[in-house]
Amino acid sequence: MTAPRPTTLAPLYLDCGDCPIRKQAICARCQPDELAELNAIKSYHTYKKGEMIAYAGGEVRHVGTLVTGLASISQGLEDGRRQIMGILLPSDFVGAPKRKISQYDIQASAEVIMCQFERGAFEVLFERSPDLGPRLLEMTMNELDAAWQWMLLLGRKSAREQIATFLCMIASKSKFLKPLTGNKALVFDLPLSREMLADYLGLTIETVSRQISTLKNEGLILVQGQRHIIIPDFSRLLRETGRDYLPAAPD
Amino acid sequence: MTAPRPTTLAPLYLDCGDCPIRKQAICARCQPDELAELNAIKSYHTYKKGEMIAYAGGEVRHVGTLVTGLASISQGLEDGRRQIMGILLPSDFVGAPKRKISQYDIQASAEVIMCQFERGAFEVLFERSPDLGPRLLEMTMNELDAAWQWMLLLGRKSAREQIATFLCMIASKSKFLKPLTGNKALVFDLPLSREMLADYLGLTIETVSRQISTLKNEGLILVQGQRHIIIPDFSRLLRETGRDYLPAAPD
DNA sequence: CGATGTATTGAGTCGCATCAACCCTAGTGG
DNA sequence: CCACTAGGGTTGATGCGACTCAATACATCG
Numbered sequence: 001m002t003a004p005r006p007t008t009l010a011p012l013y014l015d016c017g018d019c020p021i022r023k024q025a026i027c028a029r030c031q032p033d034e035l036a037e038l039n040a041i042k043s044y045h046t047y048k049k050g051e052m053i054a055y056a057g058g059e060v061r062h063v064g065t066l067v068t069g070l071a072s073i074s075q076g077l078e079d080g081r082r083q084i085m086g087i088l089l090p091s092d093f094v095g096a097p098k099r100k101i102s103q104y105d106i107q108a109s110a111e112v113i114m115c116q117f118e119r120g121a122f123e124v125l126f127e128r129s130p131d132l133g134p135r136l137l138e139m140t141m142n143e144l145d146a147a148w149q150w151m152l153l154l155g156r157k158s159a160r161e162q163i164a165t166f167l168c169m170i171a172s173k174s175k176f177l178k179p180l181t182g183n184k185a186l187v188f189d190l191p192l193s194r195e196m197l198a199d200y201l202g203l204t205i206e207t208v209s210r211q212i213s214t215l216k217n218e219g220l221i222l223v224q225g226q227r228h229i230i231i232p233d234f235s236r237l238l239r240e241t242g243r244d245y246l247p248a249a250p251d
Numbered sequence: 252m253t254a255p256r257p258t259t260l261a262p263l264y265l266d267c268g269d270c271p272i273r274k275q276a277i278c279a280r281c282q283p284d285e286l287a288e289l290n291a292i293k294s295y296h297t298y299k300k301g302e303m304i305a306y307a308g309g310e311v312r313h314v315g316t317l318v319t320g321l322a323s324i325s326q327g328l329e330d331g332r333r334q335i336m337g338i339l340l341p342s343d344f345v346g347a348p349k350r351k352i353s354q355y356d357i358q359a360s361a362e363v364i365m366c367q368f369e370r371g372a373f374e375v376l377f378e379r380s381p382d383l384g385p386r387l388l389e390m391t392m393n394e395l396d397a398a399w400q401w402m403l404l405l406g407r408k409s410a411r412e413q414i415a416t417f418l419c420m421i422a423s424k425s426k427f428l429k430p431l432t433g434n435k436a437l438v439f440d441l442p443l444s445r446e447m448l449a450d451y452l453g454l455t456i457e458t459v460s461r462q463i464s465t466l467k468n469e470g471l472i473l474v475q476g477q478r479h480i481i482i483p484d485f486s487r488l489l490r491e492t493g494r495d496y497l498p499a500a501p502d
Numbered sequence: 503c504g505a506t507g508t509a510t511t512g513a514g515t516c517g518c519a520t521c522a523a524c525c526c527t528a529g530t531g532g
Numbered sequence: 533c534c535a536c537t538a539g540g541g542t543t544g545a546t547g548c549g550a551c552t553c554a555a556t557a558c559a560t561c562g
Contacts, residue, residue, distance in 0.1 A: 073399075075399070075400075075403050075495065076495075077403070077407060077408075077493045077494060077495055078493070078494045078495075079493075081407040081493075082407070083402055083403040083406040083407045085399040085402050085403070086399075096392055098389075099392075103396065103399075104399070133384050133385060133388060134384060136388060137384060137387060137388045137391065138349075140388060140391045140392055140395060141347055141350075141391055143395055144391060144394055144395045144398060145354065147395060147398035147399060147402065148324075148326070148336040148337075148354075148355070148398060149326075150402060151334055151336050151398065151401060151402060151405055152326050152328070152334040152336070154402055154405035154406045154453065155334040155405045155452070155453025156328060156332040156333070156334045156453055157328075158549080158550095159549075159550065193508075193509090194508070194509060194510095195508085201406070202405065202406025202407055203550075203551090204550075204551060204552080205508090205509075205510095206509095206510080206511085206550090206551075206552085207549090207550055207551075208509095209509060209510055209511080210510080210511080210550095212510095213510070213511085225559090226508075226509065226558085226559080242328045242329070242330075242332075243328060243329045244326065244327075244328055244329075409517080409518095410517075410518070444540075444541095445540070445541060445542095446540080454518080454519090455518075455519060455520080456540090456541075456542095457518090457519075457520085457541095457542080457543085458517090458518060458519075460541060460542055460543080461518095461542085461543080463542095464542075464543085476527095477526090477527090477540075477541065503562100504561105504562095505560100505561085505562080506559100506560085506561085506562100507558105507559085507560080507561100508557100508558080508559075508560095509556100509557080509558070509559090510555105510556080510557065510558085511554105511555085511556075511557090512553105512554085512555080512556095513552100513553090513554085513555105514551105514552085514553085514554105515550105515551080515552075515553095516549105516550090516551075516552090517548105517549095517550090517551090518547105518548095518549090518550095519546100519547085519548080519549090520545100520546080520547075520548090521544105521545085521546085521547100522543105522544085522545085522546105523542105523543085523544080523545105524541105524542080524543075524544095525540100525541080525542070525543090526539105526540085526541075526542090527538105527539090527540085527541095528537100528538090528539090528540105529536105529537085529538085529539105530535100530536080530537080530538100531534105531535095531536085531537100532533105532534095532535085532536095
């Protein structure tokens with residue numbers, strides 16, 4: 001199976017200089033001439049919520065950068081159990097040079113716009129470029145760090161610690177996006193459904209729901225609606241994570 | 252805390268051409284001139300079984316390649332819980348350019364010999380080299396794949412499936428090293444103690460021991476002594492893994 | 503308004519952790 | 533040569549945390 005052909009859009013950002021994620025993506029370090037070459041072969045595609053961007057075992061026709069939206073990288077067992085290995089956010093790169101077959105399912109969990117390149121064409125450019133390789137290495141090492149952090153969570157943390165860790169992680173990611181609300185309270189929206197959260201944490205949706213309720217009842221978090229979270233005291237929540245998580249500084 | 256100064260040896264392989272892992276390590280693609288430069292700044296160090304090669308939070312003074320032996324990359328929680336993120340085998344690279352501080356504990360689990368470079372000197376060479384970067388990227392992507400595979404195991408597999416998966420993985424790694432015993436039976440030695448196995452799988456030593464005993468009693472494996480394993484029928488064991496694991500082809 | 507997908511809550515079960523005893527092997531010293 | 537010890541491994545009894553199954557609440561959309 002291969003991914004369905006996505007919708008092709010007229011270029012969103014004719015000039016890469018206007019691209020909002022230009023400074024974080026794989027092209028972050030590219031010089032103007034290289035950027036022009038990338039620009040020449042790029043195309044934008046959208047994927048609807050729930051649509052597959054790649055299938056495990058399927059051929060990878062395009063690689064590219066996620067521009068807006070949210071996607072998950074996951075893998076399943078035959079009986080339906082599923083584990084999400086990573087969450088793709090804007091500026092994250094999908095696909096790797098020299099890998100024709102995807103080992104994982106990649107699914108849009110909100111409407112996604114990707115800046116894509118035909119795989120073969122990208123590989124040629126990648127070989128020649130002095131800037132793409134080092135940037136991809138850096139991004140891959142960051143992914144590996146995130147994966148290793150998550151292995152500690154999956155292997156050794158209780159459900160309560162897992163939820164607390166996840167909330168702290170999301171909170172400190174959005175801290176640099178949204179302004180704080182005067183005092184030190186943190187406010188944000190959960191980008192994931194309970195099911196995705198469960199698949200990310202290696203739990204069931206019921207356990208996720210129960211642990212969130214418990215944290216809510218204890219006053220560690222406030223929940224409005226299903227997704228809106230307020231953390232009145234970040235350090236108090238941090239104490240529930242098992243003490244390995246250090247909020248990362250912004251790029 | 253920083254790692255203790257390791258023993259420095261006279262060069263084991265004066266000529267990198269004699270090095271047994273030359274073709275798999277980070278220097279795999281280096282041309283003779285680069286190899287000479289690496290050769291000029293390399294030094295061999297040994298670490299005794301149990302000795303730390305790096306501490307989480309400690310400064311990284313050397314990077315390098317594991318030449319012989321076995322080491323683990325792990326991370327701990329304050330109360331002593333520990334998760335092993337990866338096993339380092341000969342030809343694996345330790346450390347990364349631009350990372351002064353280790354995020355993880357790296358410990359020799361058998362006597363280890365490393366081919367090391369002073370970090371700063373290596374970084375300078377790394378920047379200039381056209382061959383080191385691509386090779387490191389390739390190795391890092393392989394690490395990431397391994398980590399993602401393991402996340403599925405940690406998050407979604409039962410203890411029985413975890414043990415079966417681990418045994419299949421070790422077996423197919425050693426399949427390419429040792430000749431088969433005529434028929435299709437696989438024979439190998441577990442490189443890890445029960446404690447390491449538990450920390451790798453996110454289990455306790457008791458559970459590991461019980462599951463191995465069960466597989467033994469069911470005839471899926473034969474165990475001689477504490478470490479020596481025989482798999483009479485590989486495909487039968489494979490059926491117990493949860494069906495995600497595909498033995499990798501050799502390099 | 504019903505219909506459908508998503509989330510919460512409850513009751514009961516099971517798998518793995520915990521605590522504890524015992525075994526086995528290797529190394530030590532009398 | 534054998535008692536003694538220490539470290540690693542196995543086995544048993546028990547308890548708890550997360551899963552399972554099931555009912556109910558809530559949200560969104562036609």
